[in-house]
Amino acid sequence: KAGVTQTPRYLIKTRGQQVTLSCSPISGHRSVSWYQQTPGQGLQFLFEYFSETQRNKGNFPGRFSGRQFSNSRSEMNVSTLELGDSALYLCASREPHMETQYFGPGTRLTVL
């Protein structure tokens, strides 16, 4: 099976703009989680979607949002970008009722 894919791989934005990132899970995986990775904070959980419903949400401001489509692909959106939003955004997918998460390559977001 093909692995988790994310687009775009790199993105440069300026403060105040908004951005949408996309994640395509492994075929058959219905759960998608999003993480923000920074050198100082490590991997921090943003949210998880399962069958188009948000199941869990991390401690991030409302500027961070997401959604999942019927084909399990997921998008996350960050509005009103701040410098501190510069990070690697990783998504991970897993099979229903299985713990193991498989990560995508990430989207490197730089906010200038």
Next chain:
Amino acid sequence: GENVEQHPSTLSVQEGDSAVIKCTYSDSASNYFPWYKQELGKRPQLIIDIRSNVGEKKDQRIAVTLNKTAKHFSLHITETQPEDSAVYFCAASSWNSGNTPLVFGKGTRLSVIA
């Protein structure tokens, strides 16, 4: 909520030596503990995981031990090789119908010196 502490943050070992990375967790309900390896510029990859009904698990040169009473778990890598150089992350979650997210430690940068 769950909190995972990971030590050390950096670790240098000579090729062929063993490396040990330790993590502690706070939520006694946590029952799933994976370890991920992330090479520079690449995605995190699962290398081994353990569930709370098991005290130790081995896979070739890698082993993980879990002490539920003390709420800590450790990764052991024996006969280290240069390709083991990477950042290693531990994580914990309460697996109950899959509705609890993984909480990660802040990572350990392992350098294996040839």
